[in-house]
Amino acid sequence: MSSVSIVKCENYDRERVLEAVRKAFDLIGGIKKYIKPGMNVALKPNLLTRKSPDSAATVHPEVVYAVGVLVKEAGGHPKIVESPGGPYSAAMLKAVYSGCGITKIAKEAGIELNYDTSIVDIENPEGLYLKKLTVLKPLVDADFIIDLPKLKTHGQMLYTGAIKNMFGAIPGTEKAEYHLRMHHYRDFANTLIDIYLSVKPGLVLMDAVTAMEGMGPSNGTPRDLGLLLASDNGFDLDLAAATLIHINPEWIPVLAEGVKRGYCKDSVDLIQVVGEDLKSRIVYDFKTPPYDTLHRIDFTQRSLFGKAFQIFTPYPRFHLDKCIGCGICSKSCPPQVIQMEDKLPRVDLNRCIRCFCCQELCPEGAIDIKRRLLAAKWLNGRKTTDN
Numbered sequence: 001m002s003s004v005s006i007v008k009c010e011n012y013d014r015e016r017v018l019e020a021v022r023k024a025f026d027l028i029g030g031i032k033k034y035i036k037p038g039m040n041v042a043l044k045p046n047l048l049t050r051k052s053p054d055s056a057a058t059v060h061p062e063v064v065y066a067v068g069v070l071v072k073e074a075g076g077h078p079k080i081v082e083s084p085g086g087p088y089s090a091a092m093l094k095a096v097y098s099g100c101g102i103t104k105i106a107k108e109a110g111i112e113l114n115y116d117t118s119i120v121d122i123e124n125p126e127g128l129y130l131k132k133l134t135v136l137k138p139l140v141d142a143d144f145i146i147d148l149p150k151l152k153t154h155g156q157m158l159y160t161g162a163i164k165n166m167f168g169a170i171p172g173t174e175k176a177e178y179h180l181r182m183h184h185y186r187d188f189a190n191t192l193i194d195i196y197l198s199v200k201p202g203l204v205l206m207d208a209v210t211a212m213e214g215m216g217p218s219n220g221t222p223r224d225l226g227l228l229l230a231s232d233n234g235f236d237l238d239l240a241a242a243t244l245i246h247i248n249p250e251w252i253p254v255l256a257e258g259v260k261r262g263y264c265k266d267s268v269d270l271i272q273v274v275g276e277d278l279k280s281r282i283v284y285d286f287k288t289p290p291y292d293t294l295h296r297i298d299f300t301q302r303s304l305f306g307k308a309f310q311i312f313t314p315y316p317r318f319h320l321d322k323c324i325g326c327g328i329c330s331k332s333c334p335p336q337v338i339q340m341e342d343k344l345p346r347v348d349l350n351r352c353i354r355c356f357c358c359q360e361l362c363p364e365g366a367i368d369i370k371r372r373l374l375a376a377k378w379l380n381g382r383k384t385t386d387n
């Protein structure tokens with residue numbers, strides 16, 4: 001039976017993080033249970049986009065440093081492998097590594113940074129939708145993968161953690177294809193599960209020292225939780241993390257679909273938690289993006305409901321006063337419903353699939369997620385940033 005360890009870590013002081021990460025791994029059997037001498041180990045951090053560590057949008061570099069050091073202690077060769085949003089190129093990787101503080105710690109810890117942008121087609125026998133897919137070759141070439149998510153809210157999927165972080169195994173802009181093909185939340189959740197199963201990370205270490213609440217995954221608010229979580233089962237870890245931030249796991253499409261497919265337990269009481277007492281650490285006022293039942297209706301139903309869908313579902317709201325006209329939202333919109341006119345974005349909400357890629361990748365935080373006032377009044381019972 002796998003277990004989830006929860007360990008206190010009050011800040012990102014290097015020695016403190018190293019000690020806490022070591023303890024988190026020790027509580028589930030120790031890193032040497034997983035990493036054998038000579039293994040090539042891919043570290044897959046959440047480096048969604050070029051953001052300073054203080055923004056809490058990406059895994060803190062000190063967490064990556066600590067995991068790299070422990071992998072080396074166990075005799076492994078760590079290499080950081082990630083495909084952030086946007087084009088998958090060596091230049092983009094260089095900019096993101098540097099902007100997220102990863103270049104510096106990689107040098108200090110002697111961790112290799114991946115610049116090999118080759119991709120490979122793989123079979124995925126456990127996949128429900130994706131029996132074959134194209135992923136980053138350096139991940140497939142590794143002997144072992146350590147998944148390094150950040151605990152954050154997510155505009156489209158409500159929460160992002162261990163399972164969602166492996167979406168970064170899909171090269172660059174190909175991710176938009178998945179949003180387009182799988183725009184129902186249930187289908188997209190199953191796609192994320194398929195991707196996770198295809199690359200099979202053997203260990204997960206989650207950075208919840210400073211989490212992100214509100215308009216995650218990139219423009220939310222940092223929230224200190226002072227915790228690290230570890231497990232060799234990403235579903236168990238995500239279930240524990242969702243409980244920690246007081247989100248009903250049934251509302252999180254990845255966990256709800258994971259239960260149906262037999263990968264995820266349907267109650268946190270069924271997982272073994274070691275270290276800190278999970279229930280006494282629950283953060284009852286953790287803020288989520290606007291989210292409700294109507295947010296989850298599928299596209300066929302959306303056409304039937306027509307206007308009702310447009311009125312009741314949260315939508316991307318553009319704050320043009322903050323916009324610098326970079327056009328990233330337009331380039332990253334899967335159905336191409338954002339046009340740049342006079343260097344300002346204009347969105348056709350009637351054709352918007354509510355994937356919130358634009359909100360996720362806007363470098364200026366100029367897009368948030370808004371529910372119309374009428375809907376906000378009518379729908380109650382959810383704690384969100386706008387009610």
Ligand code: SF4
Pocket residue numbers: 318322323324325326327328329330344345361362363364365366367
């Ligand atoms: S990504 Fe943000 S800053 Fe860039 S054009 Fe779109 S709204 Fe403006």
Ligand code: SF4
Pocket residue numbers: 316332333334335336337338347351352353354355356357358359
């Ligand atoms: S406008 Fe934003 S939320 Fe709508 S489809 Fe485009 S990227 Fe997705």
